[in-house]
Amino acid sequence: MxxxxxxxxxxRVDFEGALFSGYASDGGLFxxxxxxQLNRETLCQWSTLSYPGLVKxxxxxxxxxxxxxxxxxxxxxxxxxxRFRHRDVVHLSRLRNGLNVLELWHGVTYAFKDLSxxxxxxxxxxxxxxxxxxxxxxxxxxxxxxxxAIESVQGAKNVDxxxxxxxxxxxxxxxLQMTTVLKENVHVFxxxxxxxxxxxxxxxxxxxxxxxxxxxxxxxxxxxxSRILVQMAxxxxxxxxxxxxxxxxxxxxxxxxxxxxxAGNLAAGYIAQKIGLPIRLVVAVNRNDIIHRTVQQGDFxxxxxxxxxLASAMDIQVPYNMERVFWLLSGSDSQxxxxxxxxxxxxxxxxxxxxxxxxxxxxxxxxxxxxxxVELGPGNCGPRRGSGIPRTARGRVGG
Ligand SMILES: *Cc1c(COP(=O)(O)O)cnc(C)c1O
Numbered sequence: 001m002x003x004x005x006x007x008x009x010x011x012r013v014d015f016e017g018a019l020f021s022g023y024a025s026d027g028g029l030f031x032x033x034x035x036x037q038l039n040r041e042t043l044c045q046w047s048t049l050s051y052p053g054l055v056k057x058x059x060x061x062x063x064x065x066x067x068x069x070x071x072x073x074x075x076x077x078x079x080x081x082x083r084f085r086h087r088d089v090v091h092l093s094r095l096r097n098g099l100n101v102l103e104l105w106h107g108v109t110y111a112f113k114d115l116s117x118x119x120x121x122x123x124x125x126x127x128x129x130x131x132x133x134x135x136x137x138x139x140x141x142x143x144x145x146x147x148x149a150i151e152s153v154q155g156a157k158n159v160d161x162x163x164x165x166x167x168x169x170x171x172x173x174x175x176l177q178m179t180t181v182l183k184e185n186v187h188v189f190x191x192x193x194x195x196x197x198x199x200x201x202x203x204x205x206x207x208x209x210x211x212x213x214x215x216x217x218x219x220x221x222x223x224x225x226s227r228i229l230v231q232m233a234x235x236x237x238x239x240x241x242x243x244x245x246x247x248x249x250x251x252x253x254x255x256x257x258x259x260x261x262x263a264g265n266l267a268a269g270y271i272a273q274k275i276g277l278p279i280r281l282v283v284a285v286n287r288n289d290i291i292h293r294t295v296q297q298g299d300f301x302x303x304x305x306x307x308x309x310l311a312s313a314m315d316i317q318v319p320y321n322m323e324r325v326f327w328l329l330s331g332s333d334s335q336x337x338x339x340x341x342x343x344x345x346x347x348x349x350x351x352x353x354x355x356x357x358x359x360x361x362x363x364x365x366x367x368x369x370x371x372x373x374v375e376l377g378p379g380n381c382g383p384r385r386g387s388g389i390p391r392t393a394r395g396r397v398g399g
Contacts, residue, residue: 001064003030003225006327007341008334015063016127018225019120020135020218022206027345028338029323030225036061038276040251047240051090052081054233055119062229068126076126080118080152083108090115090234092241102238109177111313112265113148116230121152121159123226128158135216137161140202142195143170144313146188147177149220154183162187166198171312196306196317222264223320231268239277250278257282260291261314263321270325286314291322294352301349329356 003018004010007028013021018030038046046057056077060070068076081089086106093101107114128135137159139149146163153159165178167190178188191198206212206219222228235256242254256279260266269281285292286309293299306317323341330336336355344350 001062002033004033004334005029006031006323006334007338009338015067015225019123019127022219022221022223026338027341028334029223029321029327031324031327031332032062032271035271035275040246043251043276044246046236047243047246049240051088051233051237052077054236055081055230058232058236059119059229063123068123072126076122077119080122081115083118084114090237092238100238100242102234102241104234107148108151109144109147109174111144111148112234113144113227114151115234116227117145117148117152117220119230120220120224120226121149121156124153125156125158132158133216134158134160135218137220138164138202138205138217139220140164140166140195140198141170141178142166142312142315143174145221146170147174150178150181150186150188152220154181154186156185160185160187162189164189164191164198164202166191166193166195169194169312194306222262228264228268228271228321228324231265232272234265235269235272235279236277239279243278253278253280255280255282257284259284259311259314261288261316261319263291263319263325266291267321267324270328274328286311288315288317290317291319294322298352298356300344300352326352326356 002012002014004012005024005026005028007024007026009026010024010028012033013024013030021030024030046054049057056074059068059073059077063073065073084106086103089106091103091106093103095101104112104115107118124135127133135158137149137153139146139161141147141149141163142165146165150161150163153161163178163186165175165188170178179190181188202219205217211217220227238256239254243252245252256269258266258269258281260283263283266281266283269279273279273281283291283295287307288303288309290300290303293301300322302317306315309315323337326340327334327337336353340350340353
């Protein structure tokens with residue numbers, strides 16, 4: 001399996017290359033060069049798998065056994081989930097009226113990021129040990145990512161992690177999750193300013209390619225393909241739990257409501273849909289509503305400030321994984337995607353062009369997002385309807 005940049009100007013890489021790169025050298029994000037198509041038979045076979053079983057199948061499909069042989073891969077994934085509190089790792093709770101909640105919060109830090117980060121950290125260590133190399137992970141966080149990333153690599157001998165947390169902008173629990181890990185490879189610094197201001201020096205560090213190379217720096221945010229890959233399993237698991245039967249033609253549709261910030265989980269769901277999972281995606285945002293405006297009016301433009309809400313992990317101005325969504329919508333057209341994203345980077349604003357609204361794409365687009373915007377915040381809580389709802393850590397949404 002090869003990975004190409006959404007902007008088409010970077011050399012293609014294998015999974016290992018994508019895992020260690022973050023952004024591609026042309027500023028794009030890595031996507032599989034070709035998406036496999038799952039047929040009904042495969043879906044039926046997968047339908048009885050456990051959550052870890054699904055992660056194993058998906059990873060095998062997208063990583064390639066020449067990079068990680070299947071037995072090793074299975075061991076890594078078992079190890080990644082070994083510290084989850086729930087026996088099944090992920091659990092679907094059935095509420096009334098066909099509404100279900102996918103409990104993705106049974107990891108050590110209670111964030112759904114534990115799922116993909118724990119696997120990603122295992123993959124990292126696997127390659128690093130083989131090559132006897134070392135990396136330093138640098139992360140700026142407003143909470144969830146920092147805690148989950150620290151947890152996933154603490155004690156790993158080939159990885160150091162540096163986390164910058166904006167003092168006073170994380171919840172107390174998260175601050176404690178980050179500052180009370182005593183392993184020698186974990187380095188946490190409190191910094192002045194909010195998470196936007198914190199991004200500036202981090203961007204500057206990563207822009208210095210010589211420095212980055214010399215010190216083997218990398219990030220672990222959700223531009224990383226490995227995280228998107230693992231998150232696809234949430235959607236498959238939700239689908240198989242919710243679909244009434246797989247005997248019908250066509251297969252039943254399940255609606256999945258995705259609370260979104262950087263659109264990582266959304267991109268994962270859209271790829272799952274593209275490879276054959278019959279889901280309909282509904283995006284839920286809070287007052288930081290750029291994705292809502294994009295779906296409704298094609299208005300992908302930055303708002304002036306990040307608005308603070310109770311769901312701080314969704315308080316994001318630039319949902320960078322939308323670049324993956326645009327690339328898929330354009331039919332993997334990297335020229336179109338590059339032009340769009342470069343315009344966005346220049347002007348901080350973008351009107352989605354007609355090409356992406358052409359009939360079929362438009363339908364897909366509506367199908368993907370359904371124009372449903374749900375505010376998760378004080379006084380207006382909870383999704384409208386839906387069958388499988390990958391919800392994120394309860395503690396976050398509830399404050
Ligand atoms: C990270 C996070 C999100 C946003 O996830 P994306 O996949 O980047 O959209 C939403 N809720 C919680 C609790 C999170 O930790």
